[in-house]
Amino acid sequence: MYIHGDSIYLAVTFLSSSTAVLAAVQPDGQCGGMNFDDETLCAEGWTCTKYHDSYSHTSTSRTRNVYESPSYAKPKGFAAAVEKWVAAGVPIDGVGSQSQSTGNSTIADFPAVLKLGCADVSIEEYAITELDIKGASSSDYTTAVDACLDQDNCVGLRCGA
Structure with a gap:
């Protein structure tokens, strides 16, 4: 600021970051972070990548820059x-x-x-x-x-x- x-x-x-977290959601969706209380089930072939403490996002190798x-x-x-x-x-x-x-x-x-x-x-x-x-x-x-x-x-x- x-x-x-x-x-x-x-x-x-x-x-x-390549740090993985346990929660995930559908392709190209948020899957974790501070105060996140939504769906945490991973769609097949997708993983949840922690970008920082406030945000995690589902991705595959084909979607690196989300x-x-x-x-x-x-x-x-x-x-x-x-x-x-x-x-x-x-x-x-x-x-x-x-x-x-x-x-x-x-x-x-x-x-x-x-x-x-x-x-x-x-x-x-x-x-x-x-x-x-x-x-x-x-x-x-x-x-x-x-x-x-x-x-x-x-x-x-x-x-x-």
Whole structure:
């Protein structure tokens, strides 16, 4: 969290870890974390991966980056959490998120994910604080920058090294 004058900025980092937990749910769903009290039965072929203490997500070897599509649980959960906090009166002026993708990932869904974060969340400023795309072409980064420029409240995109 960053406080500047009367503004509070919330930075969210999506971290990954290979630490397994015992609970799980259907494909691409949340399966654990602090205060999680939903379904914990694993769908066949799926395992629950702990990303941090607050969040665990089901995955297989074919879905390593579970926040790069707007249909996945992470971007939906992120947007829902910020909306809930704003509705509860938490003064959030802006948020930032990081995204690391592999060469096997597609950048095609990035505009929809960014729109979910920008348009569906009641915040004034949204920033991609770090974007790393392993093995990316210049057109991949152009797609990401254009997606930010298309959103009125996307205030910046920083490419990692």
